[in-house]
Amino acid sequence: MKDIFAAINADQAAIVSGDAPDLPPLLIGKLFRELGRAELTVCPAEDGGAVAMAAKLPFPGWAAPDLDAEDPVKELRAQAPGRRLVATTPGWHRVRTSGDLNRLDPGLEGWENTRALLGATAR
Numbered sequence: 001m002k003d004i005f006a007a008i009n010a011d012q013a014a015i016v017s018g019d020a021p022d023l024p025p026l027l028i029g030k031l032f033r034e035l036g037r038a039e040l041t042v043c044p045a046e047d048g049g050a051v052a053m054a055a056k057l058p059f060p061g062w063a064a065p066d067l068d069a070e071d072p073v074k075e076l077r078a079q080a081p082g083r084r085l086v087a088t089t090p091g092w093h094r095v096r097t098s099g100d101l102n103r104l105d106p107g108l109e110g111w112e113n114t115r116a117l118l119g120a121t122a123r
Helices: 002-006 025-034 072-079 098-103 111-122
Strands: 012-016 040-044 050-056 086-088
Touching: 012 025, 025 040, 025 050, 040 072, 050 072, 072 086
Parallel strands: 040 086
Antiparallel strands: 012 050, 040 050
């Protein structure tokens, strides 16, 4: 993951899990807001893992994040030289199983495209 951030010419960057198609832009904004006091920010997934993460750049050398770790916040805080270097935002959900599809909001912009894509992969 560090390689992804290394290629970005910016002061901050975020990465969003591909299985969170309905993540509200407000939560992405909160990731960046928390970078005012921390080097990394994590939006935890409700069922373990992380939905998204943002970091100050260059990416902190002490961090080895894993969005699929059971408790990525705990792991990152254990890696950090100081607990306050890792902040969190409110959590969200990821679409990992067919049962998780019920959590998607059909009123969301792009829902028809999401449904078509999900239907094509289910065949």
